[in-house]
């Protein structure tokens with residue numbers, strides 16, 4: 731069954747969502763693409779709302795650079811071939827101590843309802859949670875990233891059995907992927923991603 735019409739209808743409802751009083755609209759989502767590869771980010775930054783797409787700024791440059799290194803594809807191709815979602819779809823605002831505010835538990839819970847519709851609808855075979863908050867959502871892992879990044883996991887998410895390849899957050903505010911052991915573990919994770927048959931088929 732073609733999921734696209736239902737996905738577009740879901741996006742139309744998602745765009746009107748204003749459940750979280752502290753979140754700053756607009757809602758940001760990726761292209762309605764029926765893909766077996768599902769990328770889960772944390773939340774849009776200040777630039778993504780006006781740009782109208784996730785990973786539109788510096789973190790995106792790094793993230794799309796990783797895809798280019800692995801598959802030789804450009805950003806447009808990745809956006810056409812991978813479904814982009816996030817733990818929270820609105821900009822949480824700035825953290826007074828620096829960086830963006832992390833979505834709180836209530837916001838994560840509220841926004842999870844969208845994922846609970848999208849995941850069964852798309853039934854992805856591979857999910858790429860990007861950053862600690864997304865990894866916690868998919869794998870339930872809240873310990874150090876080094877315990878999970880660098881390999882593939884088998885998981886069940888919103889009732890769908892799938893492979894999980896966790897990636898660190900590419901944000902410039904994070905040094906994890908630029909210092910050891912993160913640097914080596916990121917390389918390993920990208921090698922695993924490049925060898926994954928679902929990712930290879932989707933992104934070739």
Ligand code: SF4
Nearest residue numbers: 747749750819820841
């Ligand atoms: S973060 Fe999610 S649940 Fe909250 S208002 Fe935005 S779209 Fe709705």
